[in-house]
């Protein structure tokens with residue numbers, strides 16, 4: 389009987405397992421993850437799970453489903469290597485597993501800053517870290533959030549919700565500027581400030597020291613006291629398995645538009661995959677839930693012998709301070725920005741265009757505009773700035789007329 393091994397036990401493995409069964413694969417499916425948990429999703433870890441510890445939203449592959457679908461889930465098991473000779477998977481208990489195809493969904497881990505560690509310093513990637521951080525977020529706790537990115541914003545939001553006093557340290561001149569540009573980053577920072585967060589820009593953390601009961605965070609702009617420090621400065625892809633297996637690796641595991649690695653019958657998807665994207669004409673590695681899910685489905689179908697390309701525009705969301713933020717596509721630095729609404733308000737959308745084609749969009753509490761932007765990006769339909777900027781116009785209707 390054929391056997392597919394899905395390495396990682398996260399979003400990628402879960403979606404791939406479901407896709408394989410949905411599309412009729414009747415061979416063995418073995419999901420292998422190094423964490424002690426069955427597959428769970430991470431977005432709630434900085435949101436509702438961090439706030440209240442509700443586990444019900446986490447489960448990606450309920451036991452009932454894996455039992456009825458005959459999918460084996462091995463937890464607490466690390467995959468050390470995929471054999472280039474025969475595709476067999478070597479496990480950390482010394483055993484190996486023959487495989488007809490392997491999917492690497494080994495994800496990423498939280499980036500660490502040397503010297504910023506020890507008691508009271510937290511990172512956030514897994515369940516245990518969320519549990520530990522929640523326990524520390526009590527009313528009146530002084531939290532220093534290192535990093536003004538999306539995860540930083542979400543943790544700040546949840547911490548405020550639990551009654552903490554939050555200071556966000558951003559090394560650059562504007563939070564989120566690298567991701568969405570300085571004007572939009574500043575608008576998002578205003579949402580944080582409106583909720584009472586002290587956002588300090590051009591402020592890099594340089595150290596943490598303990599003076600008796602006190603924790604002192606030193607920064608390029610002086611010292612501040614904290615009870616809790618959370619480091620949210622990005623993620624590092626877990627490429628060790630790929631490297632040890634001899635796969636091509638750059639900023640992640642190199643895959644083509646079909647999620648194929650440099651080794652036959654070995655695929656990669658999700659946060660770890662540096663994928664060749666036809667819409668962009670280059671390789672890119674992204675750390676979004678939607679990318680992991682869609683890529684995993686594409687990889688699974690290709691494992692089954694279909695010829696499917698992953699060419700979706702990248703999309704992600706973030707929930708913070710009572711607002712829903714969404715982004716789709718990729719803007720080039722030279723793209724023009726057209727704002728629908730007013731960046732000083734709570735609801736707005738910024739479209740990015742090259743000529744008369746939308747390349748990307750970012751919205752606060754306007755997810756419907758992101759749906760339209762996705763259509764415009766994938767269809768390549770030309771659109772005038774005035775149509776996008778006109779708040780009284782129904783963009784869905786406009787899209788229908790343009791199509």
Ligand SMILES: Cc1cc2nc3c(=O)[nH]c(=O)nc-3n(C[C@H](O)[C@H](O)[C@H](O)COP(=O)(O)OP(=O)(O)OC[C@H]3O[C@@H](n4cnc5c(N)ncnc54)[C@H](O)[C@@H]3O)c2cc1C
Nearest residue numbers: 396398399400422430431467494495658659675676677704
């Ligand atoms: C706190 C947090 C909040 C997030 N919020 C959002 C959000 O709001 N919106 C959004 O779009 N995205 C969000 N994301 C990103 C999203 O969760 C990730 O993009 C997604 O989890 C990636 O899935 P993955 O399967 O590639 O990797 P992961 O979910 O990281 O799973 C990979 C698993 O592989 C395991 N592993 C690694 N190496 C091995 C090995 N050799 N053997 C066995 N197992 C191994 C890892 O331990 C891990 O359990 C968030 C992420 C975090 C951490």
